[in-house]
Amino acid sequence: MGARRREKSLPGHARAHNRTLVLQTLLDTGPSSRADLARSTRLTRVTVSDLVAELLGEGLLVELGPRDATRPGKPATLLDLAHDRFQLVALDLSEPQRFRGAVVRLDGTVVARLEREIGEATGDAALEHVVELGRSLVGRADRTVLGIGVGTPGVVDADGVVHQAPNLGWHELPLRERLADALALPVHVANDANIALLAELSSSGAETLLVVRIGLGVGAGIAVAGVPVRGDRSAAGEIGHVTIGTDGGPRCACGRDGCLEAWLSAPRLRAAIAAAGPEQRERVLEEAGRRLGIAVAPIVGAIDVRRIVMSGPEDLVAGALLEATATTLRERTLDEGDGLVVAMTEHGDDVVVRGAALLARAGELGVS
Amino acid sequence: MGARRREKSLPGHARAHNRTLVLQTLLDTGPSSRADLARSTRLTRVTVSDLVAELLGEGLLVELGPRDATRPGKPATLLDLAHDRFQLVALDLSEPQRFRGAVVRLDGTVVARLEREIGEATGDAALEHVVELGRSLVGRADRTVLGIGVGTPGVVDADGVVHQAPNLGWHELPLRERLADALALPVHVANDANIALLAELSSSGAETLLVVRIGLGVGAGIAVAGVPVRGDRSAAGEIGHVTIGTDGGPRCACGRDGCLEAWLSAPRLRAAIAAAGPEQRERVLEEAGRRLGIAVAPIVGAIDVRRIVMSGPEDLVAGALLEATATTLRERTLDEGDGLVVAMTEHGDDVVVRGAALLARAGELGVS
DNA sequence: TTTGTTTGGAAGGTGTACTAACAAACATGG
DNA sequence: CCATGTTTGTTAGTACACCTTCCAAACAAA
Numbered sequence: 001m002g003a004r005r006r007e008k009s010l011p012g013h014a015r016a017h018n019r020t021l022v023l024q025t026l027l028d029t030g031p032s033s034r035a036d037l038a039r040s041t042r043l044t045r046v047t048v049s050d051l052v053a054e055l056l057g058e059g060l061l062v063e064l065g066p067r068d069a070t071r072p073g074k075p076a077t078l079l080d081l082a083h084d085r086f087q088l089v090a091l092d093l094s095e096p097q098r099f100r101g102a103v104v105r106l107d108g109t110v111v112a113r114l115e116r117e118i119g120e121a122t123g124d125a126a127l128e129h130v131v132e133l134g135r136s137l138v139g140r141a142d143r144t145v146l147g148i149g150v151g152t153p154g155v156v157d158a159d160g161v162v163h164q165a166p167n168l169g170w171h172e173l174p175l176r177e178r179l180a181d182a183l184a185l186p187v188h189v190a191n192d193a194n195i196a197l198l199a200e201l202s203s204s205g206a207e208t209l210l211v212v213r214i215g216l217g218v219g220a221g222i223a224v225a226g227v228p229v230r231g232d233r234s235a236a237g238e239i240g241h242v243t244i245g246t247d248g249g250p251r252c253a254c255g256r257d258g259c260l261e262a263w264l265s266a267p268r269l270r271a272a273i274a275a276a277g278p279e280q281r282e283r284v285l286e287e288a289g290r291r292l293g294i295a296v297a298p299i300v301g302a303i304d305v306r307r308i309v310m311s312g313p314e315d316l317v318a319g320a321l322l323e324a325t326a327t328t329l330r331e332r333t334l335d336e337g338d339g340l341v342v343a344m345t346e347h348g349d350d351v352v353v354r355g356a357a358l359l360a361r362a363g364e365l366g367v368s
Numbered sequence: 369m370g371a372r373r374r375e376k377s378l379p380g381h382a383r384a385h386n387r388t389l390v391l392q393t394l395l396d397t398g399p400s401s402r403a404d405l406a407r408s409t410r411l412t413r414v415t416v417s418d419l420v421a422e423l424l425g426e427g428l429l430v431e432l433g434p435r436d437a438t439r440p441g442k443p444a445t446l447l448d449l450a451h452d453r454f455q456l457v458a459l460d461l462s463e464p465q466r467f468r469g470a471v472v473r474l475d476g477t478v479v480a481r482l483e484r485e486i487g488e489a490t491g492d493a494a495l496e497h498v499v500e501l502g503r504s505l506v507g508r509a510d511r512t513v514l515g516i517g518v519g520t521p522g523v524v525d526a527d528g529v530v531h532q533a534p535n536l537g538w539h540e541l542p543l544r545e546r547l548a549d550a551l552a553l554p555v556h557v558a559n560d561a562n563i564a565l566l567a568e569l570s571s572s573g574a575e576t577l578l579v580v581r582i583g584l585g586v587g588a589g590i591a592v593a594g595v596p597v598r599g600d601r602s603a604a605g606e607i608g609h610v611t612i613g614t615d616g617g618p619r620c621a622c623g624r625d626g627c628l629e630a631w632l633s634a635p636r637l638r639a640a641i642a643a644a645g646p647e648q649r650e651r652v653l654e655e656a657g658r659r660l661g662i663a664v665a666p667i668v669g670a671i672d673v674r675r676i677v678m679s680g681p682e683d684l685v686a687g688a689l690l691e692a693t694a695t696t697l698r699e700r701t702l703d704e705g706d707g708l709v710v711a712m713t714e715h716g717d718d719v720v721v722r723g724a725a726l727l728a729r730a731g732e733l734g735v736s
Numbered sequence: 737t738t739t740g741t742t743t744g745g746a747a748g749g750t751g752t753a754c755t756a757a758c759a760a761a762c763a764t765g766g
Numbered sequence: 767c768c769a770t771g772t773t774t775g776t777t778a779g780t781a782c783a784c785c786t787t788c789c790a791a792a793c794a795a796a
Contacts, residue, residue: 006392008411009385011752011783017377018783024374035743043376047784049744072794073742208600222670224597231672232576233706242669243700246613246662254702294614295666301610302590302667304599332611334622338601379752379783386753403774415753417775441773442761739796750785758777764770 015051018043020366022051023060026081027107027367031064033076052079059085060365083107087143089185090356091134093152093168094192096216101133103141104357106365110350112140122169130175131182138183147186148179149360151195151352153217157234160189167216188363192352193237194228197221199347199355200309201228202368208305211345212292214269214312218261224303240265244295260295264288269316282320289321293328300333300340311345318344383419386411388734390419391428394449395475395735399432401444420447427453428733451475455511457553458724459502461520461536462560464584469501471509472725474733478718480508490537498543499550506551515554516547517728519563519720521585525602528557535584556731560720561605562596565589567715567723568677569596570736576673579713580660582637582680586629592671608633612663628663632656637684650688657689661696668701668708679713686712 154165160176240261249258326342522533528544588605608629617626694710
């Protein structure tokens, strides 16, 4: 039944594609003239003019006036995305005990932030917190809100239904639909690790990318050919309960021994450090990093990824753990010294918020 | 620099898409009338008629005459792919000491087979064998040869350059170009595991798929969203030299201990069985299967694949090894009893030949 | 001032798929 | 046997998207 949809194609699809192509180019290269856009997109100036007129009419683009630089020929009129006419709302539900959110401009700049303590709320109570945080943020926006992006823990399918998110007590919750109904805005929902992946994809430009997120659990986001992998059950990246190594390991919440999460979720790491004493801190983190490397090595070989981005508490992840992961990966994969990069995210705690904004923007404008 | 190409789109692309859509539909559902095609593709009868006329003109389709079934209305004229006007040539270079090949019809039926003993030939000598086998097969074809598909061991990039294939002594060999020049036909080249993946994709219809190929080495082919994963260096699926387990393991040809290939390449397995004695055969295969499961578990979690297909010598792979792999996978991933399937390929030794034919057909007709 | 360049737009053409309408060829029911 | 309804495939006309070609305006440089 897995037959992928074979859809017919109309000339209008070409138009839609070229429309977003113009938007994307403008986003990538900044303010440009119609002639610039024609050169970048390899469309003719006529076609670009037509598309631009349409986009201007919809208010998605603005004319900035003539270009400063003095060149021969008729001076160009610069165009840009109407950054100042729209905003996005981004929600990060991945942290324990509180939800975070922000109002974000089209270019990713954060305009306003809000947090909401949720304590141990689960189920409908947690959902109510999401709705209220979203409502507050929409109220904070001083421009038209284009859409809402949400990063949540758990397994999320393509329709924005949270299949299961144990920490929040959600099962088969149609989060996207609920939020969209409550706030009367387009909503886009994805797993937090996959959202972090979006943020990293947009800032690194890599085609193949692996993002590892260490928090209450351990999750991953994987991009192949520039596109996030979903998987057959929308559960791609759920590596937290994969068993690591052949020597047992700590008991996991799922009831088995040696799960990745049992080795290196943030709470487990802190507990292990506390138990071993501060002088053993480095050793504990190294061991955890080594375990992560063991788990990730087959994935690196399988999808041939050269860049791995880590996200999680800086004090735990950024040092010995990351180094040990990198070393282990190089030892355990056929590395030809051609630069397997393991790096900390440059977005810090904002990965999910930024990624959620990107998700919403991509959903509404088609640009990544 | 991994920025994926942003291409403009023309109305003509829509046409090309719809053309292959018609071909694909015809391939999937068998002989159909224009009206049938219109219903399947959701294009209008007018458009379908136009596309069909074009394809008839090119000889890619044939009219079979009126449909037998007696229904009200004007009787339909059945159309079908011109199966009898074209053939494909498929080459399998993955076996030791000999190359295999076949002439294949568009529907996958093998028309003729040839083998060519190559002994220990490597480098240019091996290439010469490929050319000669290809030439013989083209000679055997009694229809127009649409193209040539080649499955080779080693790392192959998108341009058909064999980056490296140690067994054949090839480095940076532009195999596709050489063959195309020598035989004056379109040539398509891919890694043998990825070719096997194509065969499995077409027969299973799964969106996400993992094919493990055990032979001289151990390789994998991975499909995500129905598309084979290439990877940043075209090396996706090269899991042979990923280290497995945390307890050392046999010395590998690459100089390290515990590589997957050192555990379960076909020669290693046979040697291990010979060394342990026939009564230990099952135990050796079980252990090998367990190792494979350990290696594959993180991949299964990462890409959320539910179907794994094994290919290799039946006597080694089909029994205890496969079972142990399946068991280990279920133990080491968060399986919810919802059917993680590990199965032997149904194509037997013909996987690569059939896949190579599919590769050529896909390259020339755009259908999969 | 002259020349060449650059920009943005206008006019006209080609290609694609659509809707509407129709003739041909059949089954069926009175 | 004939009228009716159905299905097929085609013709004619429309809408749309992009193209090529041409042009005026606005500028720099000689």
